[in-house]
Amino acid sequence: MNHCLVNVTLALGLFVAAATVSAQDTAAQWANKQQAALATINDAALADLLKQGAPALDALLAEVKTGYASDPVAITRIAALTQYVMRPAGASSRAAYAGALLAAAQRANDADVICFFLDQLRWCGTPQQAAAIRAFEKSDKPGVATLAAMTVQAVTDVRTSKVAPVEPTRHVTLNAELATLPVSARTPHLLQAFDDPDLSYAGVAMARARTTGGAAETRLWTGKLATATDPVRKVMLLDMLGDRGDKNACAAIAPFLGDADDTVVFAARQALIRLDPAAFAAQLPALLKTLPPNRLALIRDGARQLKTVQIKDAVVRSYDTFNDTGKKVALELIKERRITEAAHLGLSALDSQDENAAIAGFRLLREIAGSDMADTLVAKTLASRGRVTPEAQSALAAAARRDTTGAYTAALVKALANAPDAQKTIALESAARIGGTELLKAVEASLTAPQPDVATAAVRALAAWPDAAALPSLLRVAAKDPDARRQTLAVRGVAKLFNTCQVDKKALLPTWRTLRADMKNATNQATIDDLFKEEVNVALGKPVKTDVPTEGNNLPAHLVDGTLEKAWHGARTPAQALIDLGTTETLSAMHITFYHADGRTYTFKLELSTDGKTWKEVAGNLNDAKPATAEGLRLSFAPTPARHARLTVIKNSANPAVHVQELKLFSSTTP
Known part of the structure; x- marks a missing residue:
């Protein structure tokens, strides 16, 4: 062609x-x-x-x-x-x-x-x-x-x-010639074909060489590898030798792990691993001694293909002889395989002047540090700087959470009491990552530290606490701390914990009511008051009357039954539903869920009344109707007293009927 x-x-x-x-x-x-x-x-x-x-x-x-x-x-x-x-x-x-x-x-x-x-x-x-x-x-x-x-x-x-008859190609001719020869006579022809300037012709030789002959032929091919200078032909030979399955080739392949060409190194790596993973493991100590940074991933990814015992034997004993790049690889491998016997290597890396090496050490200890390292790891964390500090704190928190002896908590409590002021900020931040009663007491004690920076760091630590146990202390700071900045930080911390933790508002409310009287900042007071508000669906189970016929068994009572499994279906629009709340309630929000499977929109309004005669419109979407969703629609409005509520559904974009799954009307209590 x-x-x-x-x-x-x-x-x-x-x-x-x-x-x-x-x-x-x-x-x-x-x-x-x-x-x-x-x-x-x-x-x-x-x-x-x-x-x-x-x-x-x-x-x-x-x-x-x-x-x-x-x-x-x-x-x-x-x-x-x-x-x-x-x-x-x-x-x-x-x-x-x-x-x-x-x-x-x-x-x-x-x-x-x-x-x-x-x-x-x-x-x-x-x-x-x-x-x-x-x-x-x-x-x-x-x-x-x-x-x-x-x-x-x-x-x-x-x-x-x-079409003229197709002339056989050189490649076809070579295959035909080889097929006529006994296996023992093929390798000389293959060696000669491999030297051909045409790489595709040499490739035919490699395909045959993969399965031709035994140990003697392997020696011939490793000899050819030793004299090869072209990176492409080196790769071809390495791939072929790796596929032959003869471990005798390992010694000849190993030197090419140091070749100047990355592609050759990759081919040598894979050939060794295919033939004998232990042979590649045996080369790791020498490779990691002088490993250039640009080959970190190349050697690390090869080592990841080894068994854990092979990695341990290769890198733990020789670790001190590795250069910085080699140590990074070793620490990554130890961390990934959780080789606890190598924890001392992580500790030694913490003193490195290379930030990346120190980070690798902390990441290793995050996975394998034991309780016997508590004092050392706390001290190293407090002494850390820059990019290393977050990694150190993460390692300390992970080790503390694993520890069942309390050693890490005790070491950090001691540091909070005795460490230099310059290190206490890191100690307080670290305590917030761990949590617990003993550390909470130690952080609370730091709130009264004479150094303003330490006291402020203590507030920040409480604001970042992993559970709601810090809330009483934060409320006290918000109400009584003489520093306005710390008050504001405490209020933000209270809001954060309310949003991220399970908070027993009922149990905490007496504490807030006592402290609230001392609050001088009205804005902060209102912010915390809002957090303690409790919303109640006062429409739940109340009587409902409608002014349109009902479709099937989709009764008006389903409008306020507290579930989405049943719904009120009115036969036409506009349609009204009247809810008698029984007593006058102060309402401030509503939540309505319509049928929503096909992107339809419903236009509605909500009106409230104290006597059932004079009505005030408080919510609706007359000017901004959007497709109904499974989440429903919540609308807030100014607190309004009402005994009666009237929902008017004006239009359904899909058909003339009304389909409301649930309506909730909320009143709220404040401290």
Whole structure:
């Protein structure tokens, strides 16, 4: 096949591949995602499509677009049709389908689209179409004329008489020659073929060499590897030796782990691991002694393929001989495999002047530090600086949470009492990551520290506490601390804990009521008051009357039954529902949930009254109706006294009826 034909074939292949598989997916991934659509491409569906005639076929063929914009499923369906009409079951529709393809090619303007249709005609076109297809041979569009000539040959079935006999390639000849030789005589020919300037010819030799001969042949190939200078040929030899399965090659492969070319190093790594993982493990200590930073991932990822015992033997004993990059790799591996015997290595890394090495040490200790390291880890954490500090605090907190002896808590309590003031901020932050009664007492004691920075850090620690136990102390700071800044920090901390923790408001409320009288800042007081508010759905279970007929068993009482499983369905809009609350309540919010499966909108308003005669509109969406959702809609309004509530549903965008799953009306209590 000449270069022009090769280009046409490649163009068509790329057209279909790009139309079928996205840049993010392989063909298998795409097919898996499109299982449902592809399942519809079967003989019955194809036969039905052909029965629908020209309109259906034209619509399908119109899905073929230039620039990889085609519908991948449509392309697959067209390819299936082309095969189907060539089988007995679809043969009767072949002429009609081929005619549709030819018409589509004649309508098309883009070269890749025309070529796609001509390529289909190569398989299912008829001799009667030859003249029309031959017209494309005059096209100046890229690849069209060449493919048209090929298609004419195909549909007239005269290719055999026009195409010259195919001469065997060198590659075919080599394979044929090797097949005639006894196995013992093949390797000299393979060695000679490997030296050929044509890499593809050398590749034939490598494919054969993978399974030819035994230990003697391995020695010949390792000798060839030792003298190779071209990185590509080194990689070919390494891949082949790795596939031979002869461990005797390991010694010859190992030196290439230090090759100047990363691709060669990768090939050597994988060859060793395939042949004998222990052989690669044996090389790790030497590699990590002088490991350049740019090869960190290359060697680390190879080591990750080893067993834990192999990693431990390779890196723990020799750790002190590694350079900084090597130590980073070792610490990562130890952390990932949780090799507790190597915890002392993590401690030694904490003193490194290299921030990244120190961080790696703390990350290791986060996973494996024991209670015997509590004092040391606390001291190292307090002495940390910059980017290292958060990693140190994370390691300390993780070790403390694992510790069942209380050693870490005791060490940190001691540090909070005795550490230099400059280190107490880190100690307080660390305590907040751990929590617990003893540490909470120690942090509370720091609230009265004479150093303002320490006292402020204590407030921040309480605000970051992992549970609600810090709330009483934060409330005291918010109400009584002489420093306005610390008061504000405490209020923010109270709000944060209310939002992130389970808070027993009822139990905490007496404390707040006592402290509230000392609060001087009205804004802060109001903020905390709002947190203690308790909302009650006062409409729950109350009597409901409506002014429209009910649909089925969807009764008005379901409007306020407290669940979404039942609903009130009114037969028409507008519709009103009147709720008698029984007593006068001060309402400040509502929550309504409509039927929401199809994106419909409901327009409504809520009115309140104390006597059932004079009404005040307090909420609604008359000017801003949006599609109903499963979450429903909450609307707040100014506190309003009411005994009666009236919900008016004015319009349903989908049909004339009303479908409300639940209405809640909230009153709130304040401290």
